Amino acid sequence: MTDETPETPAAKPILRVVKGDLTSEELVALVTVVSVRNAAAANAAIPSRPKTRSAWGHPAGMARKPHQFGPDQWRRSTFGG
Incomplete structure (x- = not known):
């Protein structure tokens, strides 16, 4: 018997790079900025x-x-005592 798990539909990506080729550092910076802005x-x-x-x-x-x-009492009236 095989464990058959139902296939889940592919999740829609949150970010999509439309133009250009990002390095991994640039992608991390982009995700960080967007997540901080959304949290704020x-x-x-x-x-x-x-x-x-x-x-x-x-x-x-x-x-x-x-x-x-x-x-x-004249002394205590000054110092709150």
């Missing part, structure tokens, strides 16, 4: 997460905290 386009289609903003310049940081009464 695919990544651009994916929605990205919104970037978190730094709280450094938030206006709430400029508001003063209410004054606490008690001994030595």
Whole structure:
């Protein structure tokens, strides 16, 4: 008995050189450029997460905290203690 596998139709080539004769290095460079460009386009289609903003310049940081009464509070009000 022989293992007969059904023949699959020939896959359509992704790239085809129409004119000229490419060396193997040129073909590798061409495939690399096309694959990087396709990957960049695919990544651009994916929605990205919104970037978190730094709280450094938030206006709430400029508001003063209410004054606490008690001994030595004038010093602690300056250093946040």
